[in-house]
Amino acid sequence: MPISKSYFLKTLTMRFFVFLLATNLIGAVSAQTLAPNFPIKPVRIIVPQTPGGASDALARIVGQKLSEKWGQPVVIENRPGAGGNIGMDAVAKAPGDGHTLLMSYVGSHAINPSIYSKLPFDPEADFVAVATLANVPFVAAVNASVPVTNMKGLVAYAAQRPVAFGSAGNGSVNHLLGEMFNTASGAKMQHVPYKGAAPALTDLISGQIQVVFTSLPSVAQHIRSGTVKGLGVTGSKRAVAFKDIPTIAESGFPGFVINPWFGLFASKGTPANVAKQINADVKKVLEDKDILDKFSALGAEPFETTPQEFQAILHADIKTWAAVVKSSGATAD
Helix, strand or coil: CCCCHHHHHHHHHHHHHHHHHHHHHHHHHHHHHCCCCCCCCCEEEEECCCCCCHHHHHHHHHHHHHHHHHCCCEEEEECCCHHHHHHHHHHHCCCCCCCEEEEEEHHHHHHHHHHCCCCCCCCCCCEEEEEEEEECCEEEEEECCCCCCCHHHHHHHHHHCCCEEEECCCCCHHHHHHHHHHHHHCCCCEEEECCCHHHHHHHHHHCCCCEEEEEHHHHHHHHHHCCEEEEEECCCCCCHHHCCCCECHHHCCCCCCCCCEEEEEEECCCCHHHHHHHHHHHHHHCCCHHHHHHHHHHCCEECCCCHHHHHHHHHHHHHHHHHHHHHHCCCCC
16 A cells, blocks of 8 residues: 555654654763762862871872862861761761762771671661772781791791780771781780771880781881881782782781772762762772872772672672671670
8 A cells, every 4th residue: 555645754753753852862861871060069078087097098199189170179088986987977967969978998888887786877878889999908017126027927926925916996907907817827916906097006116016907008108117017918919019018828828818998988869970970080080190109109009890889899898897807706885
């Protein structure tokens, strides 16, 4: 049956209308994939630890570059206390618009749920995982006067006299690493908790304690100056900037591999397109040679994920560290 001219024109018009509709919808979806107007005001990055540690250093390095990219001030605000819970709670209660971010790491975000019997927030439900920044190995460091040069020497030294290791507090990753090494080596080093990693490092340098398991960035300058000695890093490979420090695993303790992540979280309710925008901008920043050089000098390695991948990593790590905490018997209550 022949097709009439009017039918052909109606069909063509309808198809063209559908095409325009589809094109507009696709354009609308594409426009909402990222948030081109973000940020519209200064951005705060809350660091729930004291100045001078890995969280603080990474936040300041990345924050400066993000400020340049965004054309808005990025303010770093230290709110230490309660193992990071004070700063985390401040972000959990902030508006969910992406303008208040949390600089977090596995120690506070994945370990605290098992260390504290009650938290004022849900570490998963009250935050939006935005972007990982780096993997940062921890290092076993001793006072320069301690007459050992490797991890096995430390074990032998601790078998002959009392040895104390300091940490950022009960249940901190520093504490758990020390307890894990005691278990792996048979050493009986005594734990001394401090209110943050910085005061523990101060007492290490002065000789009040003999050992700390601390993030490499927080002690890098002291290793270079010779005030402390790095005996072994917790990562799966040697740090690029400290090739002369072996891993603990290769020092006679296979399987002792811990490489904590550091990353940014936003408050609950932050739109997915804003989280994607920040994630994309962080990835661009992490490609900057200046950033790579500064990370390398600290012993940190850039670590990139999507928001969804980051959320999955957090979920898995909460379970993993719960088993470690249970085994150690550590508690902050």
